[in-house]
Amino acid sequence: MKTSIVRPTQYRSGEITNQSRRGFSSYAKALIVSVFSGLMLTVASVSVQADPELPQYSGKARLGTQTCGGSTCHGAAKPWANSAVLQNEFVTWSTDDPHSGAYDALSSDRGKRIAKNLGIEDARQEEACLDCHTDNVPKELRSKNFDVADGVGCESCHGGAVEWLGLHVSGFGQREDYLNAGIYPTEDPKARAKLCLSCHLSDPRKSITHRIMGAGHPRLAFELDTFTANQPAHYRIDADYKQRKQQSSGVKVWAVGQAMAAQITVEALMDKNRNSAGIFPELFYFDCYACHHSMEEPRWQKRESVNIGPGVPRLNDSNLVMLRVLANAVDESMSARLLEQTRALHESSSKGQEATLRALADLSTTVDALVETFASTEFDVTAMWKIYDSLVAEGLKGEFIDLITAEQATMAIGSVLAAIEMTGADADLNGYNEALLKAYAAIDNSKTYTPAKYTAALQSLAAARQ
Ligand code: HEC
Ligand code: HEC
Ligand code: HEC
Ligand code: HEC
Structure with a gap:
């Protein structure tokens, strides 16, 4: 079932085009029918x-x-x-x-x-x-x-x-x-x-x-x-x-998808067969834009969860960042552990392979547990709004300044809004589309992306909630 929340209609690295889905009113009718039949039939x-x-x-x-x-x-x-x-x-x-x-x-x-x-x-x-x-x-x-x-x-x-x-x-x-x-x-x-x-x-x-x-x-x-x-x-x-x-709700699909993507990444990094060619580890699992950007305008900024200085390639931790926000809605201690372990992984990159493997092993246990947690969690509307608020708040704290994380966060916000709309609990979410489109526009092109533009979009997403 389609919702009125905008989703990118095409997603190609750095080229994203958006299109508004069909209007809300025709959607609302379909929704009423499906919500009721859902209540009667889910047991089967x-x-x-x-x-x-x-x-x-x-x-x-x-x-x-x-x-x-x-x-x-x-x-x-x-x-x-x-x-x-x-x-x-x-x-x-x-x-x-x-x-x-x-x-x-x-x-x-x-x-x-x-x-x-x-x-x-x-x-x-x-x-x-x-x-x-x-x-x-x-x-x-x-x-x-x-x-x-x-x-x-x-x-x-x-x-x-x-x-x-x-x-x-x-x-x-x-x-x-x-x-x-x-x-x-x-x-x-x-x-x-x-x-x-x-x-x-x-x-x-x-x-x-x-x-x-x-x-x-x-x-x-x-x-x-x-x-x-x-x-x-x-x-x-x-x-x-x-x-x-x-x-399953879209939030559950998103959550399980994030946890399993993190799991696949962690497993790939622990796999010696995929990481022993030459002096570099397999760069596929790193943040591409940590290396690929112009030097004309320095863009390095500190992030709470990345306690390594400038000049060190960063792993692509976008799924881990999303997982932390999600874990926060289910189990705050899990979220704190994830933050600590992500920081340890980033730090380990300048401490040698043994330290990295140790950090990955710890992270792996947490991520595996989260896959199971999310697969058995039903997110209600209150939980979904809590996740929305944490996403926006983490973003405004500067956690999403890297383009790949901003990209994941934007898709996540779209996913959460669409899932909320599906529940039928909040009648009209069309007001969020403008702010969401602003977020998509900010990440549309890696050459013109700036954290400032993305922060402005996050401010609009926060304001839409008022
Ligand atoms: C066997 C490999 C394979 C599997 C499994 C697969 N995909 Fe794909 N998918 C591709 C390839 C390859 C393309 C690019 C096709 C092209 O553009 O020529 C693609 C393209 C897409 C696109 C279009 C992306 C764009 O740029 O607009 C979407 C959306 C998509 N896949 C979703 C899914 C979903 C959802 C699933 C799981 C249900 C899935 N895919 C499973 C290989 C796969
Ligand atoms: C791990 C799976 C995987 C492997 C291996 C892979 N591709 Fe792809 N490829 C994809 C997916 C997924 C997409 C779509 C990306 C998207 O749009 O999100 C894609 C997109 C492409 C596109 C762009 C398609 C379009 O419509 O613009 C080309 C061309 C391509 N692949 C060629 C190759 C070639 C050549 C190889 C072998 C050297 C290869 N791929 C190996 C998964 C893979
Ligand atoms: C990239 C993965 C992908 C491809 C390719 C794909 N499907 Fe599906 N299909 C899905 C997903 C995901 C669903 C929705 C989840 C579900 O119902 O299992 C689905 C659902 C279905 C359903 C279930 C509808 C229902 O009411 O139970 C049918 C029938 C179906 N697909 C037939 C096809 C046929 C025929 C083709 C080839 C012409 C095809 N699919 C190609 C992923 C795919
Ligand atoms: C640790 C730094 C680093 C990371 C991270 C990194 N790359 Fe690279 N990349 C390089 C280097 C070094 C080269 C080779 C230099 C060259 O050919 O200009 C290169 C070359 C490339 C090229 C060819 C450039 C050209 O001019 O044709 C592409 C495309 C590319 N990388 C894409 C990616 C993608 C996509 C990712 C993320 C999945 C990524 N890179 C992650 C360092 C990195």
Whole structure:
């Protein structure tokens, strides 16, 4: 369901365009219906397996996107009136969803340039690129209808259909039966975070490095709830959906996404295989703009949570900063511990590898616990407003001066406002859009970004609350 809160419609490192979603009044009607049916039906939803294997590595054979996209299956031109699901998922995916063009991107001008700079003849033949730009399963799992050129298709996210298609077509299966037959639980926040982050951040089995960035790959900026809202929706969360599947607020999706992104980053930094090449650690996990900015105007400023001086490269701690704000709403001592451990990690960078690994191990325990905490927390409207207020307050204290953190904070604020609107508790949040747009404008371009502009946007976000 769309809300009237603005979200960037496209998110490319340094290039963000915004568009206001459809107006509030048409939204409010839909909301009333769904809130009531939600109350009646949530008990029936099915909880899912704790830690399912990613579709790419689950060993289930692929039938191919075309198989899902038949005109009597998910390839209808328009949504069906009386079907549980929309039935036009294929059309939405193939015409509006960038995932259907992910393979073609490898032979675009940019794709070719990246390949050339890396000494790769054709990126479409390169495992390192295919792992994220298509459904790169072993050859023996590809049926004759499977086409690698389909890019990130249905089975990349929903799992190889070989075992669940029969059940599916028969119309007999319950949700549990599907999950047992290998369908991936995309509705579960943890499972979804694991899936999306495996391509939008990293996965130990895939290769994404500063070397690939240096060759011209766009910087990966990801926030689970915002990107969920931005992926053109090929599903509808209605009464029927709620009966079949668990549902989570956008704040929970954001929270779990942040905790798991922090977890992936911490694990990557502890992984010797990904950090032993040459004199530098893997710079992919550092704050890009700590190094990449003009020297004409010095921009270093002190931040409470970064107790290292100027001239030291900083890890990208944007997810950790968001986590701290979130933890504060659930458990203040956790938040304090996170601050202490983040500071220890930053400090360790000038104390050698052993100190760094120790700091990472401590942080890892806290972050793992937070993943579980957020996955089992329901945030009510009071908690959501508390998070909004802490986000703005931390920002005004100067915690978000780094562009990558400001970017995460802006998506977070958008996510929290949209989630509040979804609850129906506060009638009109349109007044926040102007301030939110100001925040998006401030982070729109890395060349013109200044902490002062972002602070002004935060002041407007604080004022909108009055
Ligand atoms: C860890 C997963 C991952 C790997 C590995 C990866 N990419 Fe990407 N790539 C992405 C994601 C995610 C995006 C979209 C970023 C965004 O817009 O947020 C992207 C975007 C791109 C784009 C821009 C697409 C557009 O529409 O503008 C090109 C070109 C590209 N990648 C080429 C490559 C090449 C060539 C390789 C191999 C050297 C590669 N990628 C490896 C995940 C990956
Ligand atoms: C990038 C990942 C991704 C791709 C690619 C993708 N989906 Fe989905 N799909 C999702 C997510 C996320 C949801 C929403 C969560 C859920 O209901 O499981 C979803 C939901 C659905 C639903 C459930 C609707 C409901 O009411 O239960 C159907 C049906 C569906 N997708 C079909 C498809 C088909 C067909 C394709 C290919 C044409 C496709 N999807 C491609 C991620 C994806
Ligand atoms: C198999 C790898 C893979 C998975 C899994 C995946 N993505 Fe993507 N995603 C990509 C690539 C590659 C692109 C860039 C495609 C292009 O522009 O050519 C992309 C693009 C996007 C975009 C458009 C970004 C922009 O710049 O506007 C959104 C939104 C998005 N993905 C959301 C999601 C969500 C939400 C999930 C999880 C449900 C997900 N993705 C899972 C690889 C993946
Ligand atoms: C510790 C400092 C440091 C960090 C952090 C860092 N880089 Fe770099 N980057 C470098 C150096 C050094 C070079 C090589 C110098 C050159 O080619 O001009 C480079 C080169 C590049 C280039 C090629 C520049 C060109 O002129 O073509 C790109 C693009 C790039 N980095 C992107 C990134 C991204 C994206 C990130 C964050 C994920 C990042 N860098 C993080 C130091 C850093």
